[in-house]
Amino acid sequence: MAFFDPAKFTEEAITSLKSQLNSKAIIAASGGVDSTVTAALAAKAVGDNLLAIYVDTGYMRLGESDFVSSMLEELGIQHKMVDASERFYKGLRGITDPEQKRKIIGELFIRVFEEEAKDYGGKFLVQGTIAPDWIESGGGLRDTIKSHHNVGGLPEDMEMELCEPIRELYKDEVRSLAEYLKISVSQRQPFPGPGLAVRIMGEATPERTKVVRQACHIAEKEMELAAERNEMELPWQYFAVLIPIKTVGVQGDVRAYGNTVAVRAVHSYDAMTAQAVDLPYSVLKKISERITRELKSDVNRVVYDITDKPPGTIEWE
Numbered sequence: 001m002a003f004f005d006p007a008k009f010t011e012e013a014i015t016s017l018k019s020q021l022n023s024k025a026i027i028a029a030s031g032g033v034d035s036t037v038t039a040a041l042a043a044k045a046v047g048d049n050l051l052a053i054y055v056d057t058g059y060m061r062l063g064e065s066d067f068v069s070s071m072l073e074e075l076g077i078q079h080k081m082v083d084a085s086e087r088f089y090k091g092l093r094g095i096t097d098p099e100q101k102r103k104i105i106g107e108l109f110i111r112v113f114e115e116e117a118k119d120y121g122g123k124f125l126v127q128g129t130i131a132p133d134w135i136e137s138g139g140g141l142r143d144t145i146k147s148h149h150n151v152g153g154l155p156e157d158m159e160m161e162l163c164e165p166i167r168e169l170y171k172d173e174v175r176s177l178a179e180y181l182k183i184s185v186s187q188r189q190p191f192p193g194p195g196l197a198v199r200i201m202g203e204a205t206p207e208r209t210k211v212v213r214q215a216c217h218i219a220e221k222e223m224e225l226a227a228e229r230n231e232m233e234l235p236w237q238y239f240a241v242l243i244p245i246k247t248v249g250v251q252g253d254v255r256a257y258g259n260t261v262a263v264r265a266v267h268s269y270d271a272m273t274a275q276a277v278d279l280p281y282s283v284l285k286k287i288s289e290r291i292t293r294e295l296k297s298d299v300n301r302v303v304y305d306i307t308d309k310p311p312g313t314i315e316w317e
């Protein structure tokens, strides 16, 4: 494979974006590395003729909206934060089927995004599509497993023109480009488009979302701290899942009847296959103690998922 030169790529991408984007453009900024790199390149090319739109679906990580907002600010990217959480919670009310959840979230996302684009008068839609996204979708294999909503979810009658400056790049190249552009999320773990909704088995209510958000935060934090102490390598992806199946426990000397949280940590290269990580027992123990203590009224049991992909997938839904 040819050597990837981020400086040369940046220079060429900016030149080509400058000539292509001759009118207002928008980009959906998720806070992930692909869309942030793309937004940074487009902003360098057209400045305030680009608006990055971040949709808070209500299923984001703890502190995510503030984090993304300050990152875009630092990068000098004009942006708008849209809190659509109530709309998403309402849309998912009573929905338990994983594919239905994904479809509803995907559609709502596009609807909110289109409204914002119309408001701004964007003629171009810039997207952070990378090579595996379209290769996997084209192959048809992936989408029969789960409907990813960043590819193929665009309405057929979309009036904006699509612009995908990093569509030929692979993840490692995007990460090296992010480092070159001084983007803090260059090594950040992936986060699924449908967010925490696919980490809640069953109905993704606002109450359950709060629980899984905190459980994910604890699992992430404890693994990151352990990695900083050199007790383990930071996994490729790591999070928690809420299983609303109640089991009997005991808190103090009182009977408890609460939900279960599963912790997941995997190594992967390209997300097509993954191996469950052999986490140090002390780290698992700390995560379990914190989750059952800090989420005492909701969770009284923590388990560790040791399934590889295949036969599992990385996310549970």
Ligand code: XMP
Pocket (backbone or CB within 6 Å): 146, 147, 148, 149, 150, 190, 191, 192, 193, 194, 237, 271, 272, 309, 312, 313, 314, 315, 316, 317
């Ligand atoms: P699975 O669960 O299919 O996930 O093994 C593979 C990788 O993709 C992420 N993922 C998504 N990313 N939109 C995305 O942009 C989605 O709808 C989506 N679903 C899963 C998942 O977190 C893992 O890194």
